[in-house]
Amino acid sequence: MLDRYGRSINYMRISITDRCNLRCRYCMPDGIPWVPMEEILTYEELEMLAREAAGIGIRRIKVTGGEPLVRRGCPSFVGMLKRVPGIEQVTLTTNGVYLADYAEELKENGLDAVNVSLDTLNPQRFFEITGRDALGRVLDGLDAALQYQIPLKINAVLQKGRNEEEWPELASLARERRLDVRFIEMMPIGHGRNYESIANEEILRQLEMQYGPLARDNRVHGNGPAVYYRVPGYQGSIGFISAMHGKFCEYCNRIRVTSTGDIKSCLCFEDRISVRDALRAKDTQEVRNLLDLAIRNKPAAHRFEETDMVTEQQEMSSIGG
Structure with a gap:
């Protein structure tokens, strides 16, 4: 389906929970309340949503959270989505803590790719950022995804005064393993407003100081807006999402x-349209109408570069990262 600016909207990110087993300071610090379970959509309701979305042109779905693997039945839900006519791809974003436990089941249910959020390879700093001692489990999760041949990306957010010097170690994951590493600039959403963004162009500049001019990698790596580069000797590519x-x-x-x-329809703004009542009434035509309305009202552009214009006040964990 085309929006009013002529963009083809074929990708939907579905959050299945606002719960998470980590407490990353910029996403879900301690004290953030969870919504009651009865307010969260059931898998059957989400499948209905996916069917109606496929009917108006959605072809790819990303399952997110919170942390989606803390919700019981997540791998089976991936299988439910894969069976929806018209849905061509289902991927997952996770913090990786439970990925080793579920990688085989996710593969059996047809998962097409997984993104793992990982901001440091230093165990002490991992604890400082996430509030949990779980780096080893995340690294086990990376190895499990690769073992089961699930295409893998790392999402790394650099924080001024915390981990901005660690980009070489994070980038080296793409040298040592067959995966891509993407650096995502901190966005002023929720507690992210309290952290200074590290410009991706600076990381690229330092990479090129070390390796010389890098060639753009124009292969399709996923559904997002990342720009990728090939680095000599690396098995994977380095990507940048520069919001x-x-x-x-x-x-x-x-x-x-x-x-x-x-x-x-845009992460930057508070505007949202609730489809829950229509789903619970099983009013499929109204579900489709609301999806259509949200797409047609999609704004021309975000305003992240003007932080006083960002109206979204909720935490990333409750929005769906």
């Missing part, structure tokens, strides 16, 4: 659905 120091809105192809059934 603060770059603008990719003209190519945006996505909508988001929160775990409570709010459709968001």
Whole structure:
């Protein structure tokens, strides 16, 4: 389906929970309340949503959270989505703590790819950022995904004064393993407003100081707006999502659905359309109408570079990262 700016919207991110087993300071610090379980959409309701979304042109779905693997039955839900006519790809974003436990089951249910959020390879700093001592389990999860041949990306967010010097170690994961590493600029959403963004162009500059001019990697790596580069001797590529120091809105192809059934057409703004009542009434035509409305009302561009114009106040964990 085309929005009013002529963009083809074929990608939907579905959050299945606002719960998480980590407490990353910029996403879900301690004290953030969870919504009651009765307000969270059931898997059957989410499958209905996916069917209606496929009917208007959604072809790819990303399952997110919170942490999706803390919700019982997540791998089976991936299988449910894979069986929806018209859905061509189902991927998952996770913090990786439970990935080794579920990698085989996710593969059996047809998962097409997984993104793992990982901001440091230093155990003490991992604890400082996430509030948990679980780095070893995350690294086991990476190895398990590769063992079961699930295409893998690392999402790393650098924080001023915390981990900005660790980019070489994080980038080296793409040298040592067959995976891509993406650096994502901190966005001023929720507690992310309290952290200074590290410009991706600076990381690219330092990479090129070490390796010389890097060639763009124009192969399709996924559904997001990352720009990728090939680094000599690396098995995978290095990608950059530059929300603060770059603008990719003209190519945006996505909508988001929160775990409570709010459709968001842009992460930057508070605007949302609730589809929960229509789903619970099994009013499929109204579900489709609301999806259509959200897509048609999608704004031309975000305003992350003007932080006073960012109206979204909720935490990333409740929106669906």
